[in-house]
Amino acid sequence: MPTLTRLYSMQEAAKHTTREDCWVVIDGKVYDVTKYLDDHPGGDDVLISATGRDSAEDFEDAGHSKTARELMKDYCIGEIHESCANVIPELEIFTKEEEPSNYTSMFNHPTFWAFPAAILALSVIAAAIRLRRG
Numbered sequence: 001m002p003t004l005t006r007l008y009s010m011q012e013a014a015k016h017t018t019r020e021d022c023w024v025v026i027d028g029k030v031y032d033v034t035k036y037l038d039d040h041p042g043g044d045d046v047l048i049s050a051t052g053r054d055s056a057e058d059f060e061d062a063g064h065s066k067t068a069r070e071l072m073k074d075y076c077i078g079e080i081h082e083s084c085a086n087v088i089p090e091l092e093i094f095t096k097e098e099e100p101s102n103y104t105s106m107f108n109h110p111t112f113w114a115f116p117a118a119i120l121a122l123s124v125i126a127a128a129i130r131l132r133r134g
């Protein structure tokens, strides 16, 4: 049966870096190990210093047993997801800075003056025709 996984950004996971609130990220999975700090055979310091990043490499370097890998499932609270903008390209449009424009205001834009200029030109032509006809 499919299960719902809670998704966190790395920024969110990296906020939990204390003894009272300690999350570690291992291979893209987020673990709340606050309650496990005192029981961790490798010590609490090692877990606290593993916060704020994906510590998969350190976890592997410690050579964790199969039992440890089974145990960690109990502390899994979700997974890391990269910015939604990377997944849904359309969202990226709104995160991009606006292209710098050469026109400092709408008055400097050529099309702003095109319509009044055309009317003025037509009026001048109409007046000239009237004058010629007398």
Ligand code: HEM
Residues within 6 Å of the ligand: 024, 026, 031, 033, 040, 041, 042, 043, 046, 047, 050, 055, 058, 059, 062, 063, 064, 065, 066, 067, 068, 069, 071, 072, 075
């Ligand atoms: C939910 C996460 C974790 C769990 C459940 C866990 C569990 C365990 C367990 C059960 C052991 C005893 C040895 C074994 O059975 O493999 C252990 C040892 C150890 N762990 Fe973890 N661990 C976790 C995360 C981490 C992380 C993120 C690091 C390092 C960044 C780490 C570093 C160590 C070290 C250095 C030892 C000591 C090994 C020794 O003294 O021989 N652990 N861990």
